[in-house]
Amino acid sequence: MGTPRMHINYDAYEVINDLKNHLNCERPQAIEIAFAKGMSSPENDFSSTNKSNSKKWEVPVNIIKGDKYTLYKALIIEELKEDSLTEDELKNQFVYFIEKGAAIIKLELNRLNDLTDYRIAILNQDR
Numbered sequence: 001m002g003t004p005r006m007h008i009n010y011d012a013y014e015v016i017n018d019l020k021n022h023l024n025c026e027r028p029q030a031i032e033i034a035f036a037k038g039m040s041s042p043e044n045d046f047s048s049t050n051k052s053n054s055k056k057w058e059v060p061v062n063i064i065k066g067d068k069y070t071l072y073k074a075l076i077i078e079e080l081k082e083d084s085l086t087e088d089e090l091k092n093q094f095v096y097f098i099e100k101g102a103a104i105i106k107l108e109l110n111r112l113n114d115l116t117d118y119r120i121a122i123l124n125q126d127r
Contacts, residue, residue, distance in 0.1 A: 002065030004091050005058065012102035013057035019105055022118040028063050031098060035064075038101030039075060059098075 012034070020030040064072060076093045077085060085093070112121060 002062030002069045003059065003094060004087060005061050006091050006095050007056035007058050008095055008099055008102070010055040010057055011106075012099045015102040015106045015109070016098075018109060019102075019118075022109065031059065031063060032068070034098045034101035034105060035072065035094070036101065037104045038097035038099070039079065041100060041104055059095075 016027065016030045016034055019025075019033060020027055023030065023033075025033075072094070073090060076090060076097070077083075080093065108121065109118060112118060
């Protein structure tokens with residue numbers, strides 16, 4: 001089992017591509033990093049998920065699969081304090097956390113100067 005067909009806004013897609021280039025990683029890993037950034041951010045407004053009318057990018061089906069998908073699904077359910085979620089609700093939360101994480105990453109990337117490596121900035125973030 002893996003992620004269903006979902007669409008993220010095009011801004012998030014561009015940030016994920018920038019992240020992919022900064023970290024020299026594959027798109028699935030960049031999406032997972034955006035998801036983790038979104039999950040770890042303390043501000044959660046669960047009502048505003050994927051309602052923008054902007055251009056969308058289709059996230060490939062099963063980009064996160066197997067044990068990772070099961071773990072992320074459990075994290076979402078725990079974060080929302082729900083016993084269960086429908087597949088549509090779960091998909092909306094995946095999109096929400098990916099887009100939120102991409103917005104955070106965009107801010108972080110914009111703060112970097114030309115000589116700063118984002119990998120080092122991530123490691124030094126909470127110091």
